[in-house]
Amino acid sequence: MAHGESRKAAVRRLGRGLPLYRVLDVTRPKGWAHLDEDVRLTVRYGALAPAHGWLTGAHGPGWRGLWERAADRVRETPTEAQLALALCDPDGRIRHAALAYAAGRPEVLPLVVVRAADWVQPVRARALALLREALPAASHETLAVTAPVILRLARRLRGGAAAELLDGLLRGGDGARVNALLFGCRDGVTRRAALAVALDRGLYDGLGLALVAADDHDPVVQERAASAAVAAGAPDATVPVLLGSRFGRVRAAGVTALRGAGRHAEAEPYLYDRSGRTRACARWVVRQGGGDPVTLYRAACAGAEVPARAPLGLGECGSRAVDAALLRELTRHREGRVRASAVAGLRLLDAVEPARMEALLGDPEPAVVREARRALWPWRV
Structure with a gap:
C-alpha cells in the first residue's frame, strides 16, 4: 500500500509541474515504466486532467485543432512536466504529437524509450527515429539514466529495437561510453551489458578488469571481470587488486590466481578469510602447493593468538573425532568472535552438545x- 501511495504521489507532483528529478528516482529504470503506467491510468479514470493547450497551436484550445493539423508543428515549448504528462497520455495521438517536442530534451529521453516500445505503431516509429538521433549525441550522464530503461524494456514485446540501437552504439562508438556506463551507472544490468561489450571489444587489460571486479557491487560483474582479469595474466598487477577487494568472490578469484602464478604459500592467510568461498579457494591452493590446511588450522587454533575464523575453517575441513575437543575448548576463549567461530565449527562437524549451547545463550x-x-535448531520442537 505504501509503495502504491508513493506512485500516486509521484503523479500528483508531476501534475503540479515539478520536474522529473523531483518526481521519481531517475536512476531506477522501473520508475519510468511505473510513471508511464500511473499517469495513463490516472488520466483515464479522471483523477488527473492535464492541460495540453500547448499542443493545439493556432487552432485554439481543445483537441479538435490537434487532429486537424500536422502533429509536429511546434509552436510552444512545454515545461518538463507538461511534456512528460503528454508522453504518458492514454491517447496515442497525444503521445505521437508530444514526441515532436522531445527532440533536444534529454530529461525526457527515458520516456521516449518507453514510447519506442509503444503498442501504437506510429508512436513507436517516431520514438525510434528520435532515439537514433538522440542517443549518439547524449551525454554520459544522460546515457547512464537512459540505457537502463532501454535494457529493462527490451523484455517487452516491442522493446528490442531500442536495445539494438544501444548495442550498436556501444559496440561501434567511442569506448568512453562503455567506460561511463561501467563505472558511472547505478543499474547492475546495464553494467553487465557494458562489461560484455568491453570484453568483446578488448577495452581493458588485466589490471583494468581487476579494478572493475574489485569495486563493482553486482555479483555477475564481479564474477565475469575477475575471471577475465585472471585469464589475462599479469598476476603481479591483478592479484593484489583482487585480494584487496571487499567482496569475497573477488578475493576468491585472487586466491585462485595465486596457484597459476606458483605462489601457493601466499594463500595461507586467506584460510582465515571472512568469506567461506575465499577460505575454500585458499584450502585448494594450499593443497596444490603440497600443504595441509587441516594441520594449519589446528596449529592456528592451538596458538596464543587465534585468528577469528580459524575454528570455523577447522570445522569446514576437520574431523569430529580429532577436532571437536579443541573447538569445545575455544567456546571459552576470551575473544567473542573466536567463541562464535568455534560454535559454528562444532555445528559443521555435527559435534554440538545441547547443554553447552544452552549455556552459551547467555x-x-x-x-x-x-x-x-x-546450532540448537535441530533440537527445537
Whole structure:
C-alpha cells in the first residue's frame, strides 16, 4: 500500500509541474515504466486532467485543432512536466504529437524509450527515429539514466529495437561510453551489458578488469571481470587488486590466481578469510602447493593468538573425532568472535552438545548467541 501511495504521489507532483528529478528516482529504470503506467491510468479514470493547450497551436484550445493539423508543428515549448504528462497520455495521438517536442530534451529521453516500445505503431516509429538521433549525441550522464530503461524494456514485446540501437552504439562508438556506463551507472544490468561489450571489444587489460571486479557491487560483474582479469595474466598487477577487494568472490578469484602464478604459500592467510568461498579457494591452493590446511588450522587454533575464523575453517575441513575437543575448548576463549567461530565449527562437524549451547545463550557476545541458537535448531520442537 505504501509503495502504491508513493506512485500516486509521484503523479500528483508531476501534475503540479515539478520536474522529473523531483518526481521519481531517475536512476531506477522501473520508475519510468511505473510513471508511464500511473499517469495513463490516472488520466483515464479522471483523477488527473492535464492541460495540453500547448499542443493545439493556432487552432485554439481543445483537441479538435490537434487532429486537424500536422502533429509536429511546434509552436510552444512545454515545461518538463507538461511534456512528460503528454508522453504518458492514454491517447496515442497525444503521445505521437508530444514526441515532436522531445527532440533536444534529454530529461525526457527515458520516456521516449518507453514510447519506442509503444503498442501504437506510429508512436513507436517516431520514438525510434528520435532515439537514433538522440542517443549518439547524449551525454554520459544522460546515457547512464537512459540505457537502463532501454535494457529493462527490451523484455517487452516491442522493446528490442531500442536495445539494438544501444548495442550498436556501444559496440561501434567511442569506448568512453562503455567506460561511463561501467563505472558511472547505478543499474547492475546495464553494467553487465557494458562489461560484455568491453570484453568483446578488448577495452581493458588485466589490471583494468581487476579494478572493475574489485569495486563493482553486482555479483555477475564481479564474477565475469575477475575471471577475465585472471585469464589475462599479469598476476603481479591483478592479484593484489583482487585480494584487496571487499567482496569475497573477488578475493576468491585472487586466491585462485595465486596457484597459476606458483605462489601457493601466499594463500595461507586467506584460510582465515571472512568469506567461506575465499577460505575454500585458499584450502585448494594450499593443497596444490603440497600443504595441509587441516594441520594449519589446528596449529592456528592451538596458538596464543587465534585468528577469528580459524575454528570455523577447522570445522569446514576437520574431523569430529580429532577436532571437536579443541573447538569445545575455544567456546571459552576470551575473544567473542573466536567463541562464535568455534560454535559454528562444532555445528559443521555435527559435534554440538545441547547443554553447552544452552549455556552459551547467555554469552555477552551477540554473535555467539546467534551461532548457539543456530546450532540448537535441530533440537527445537
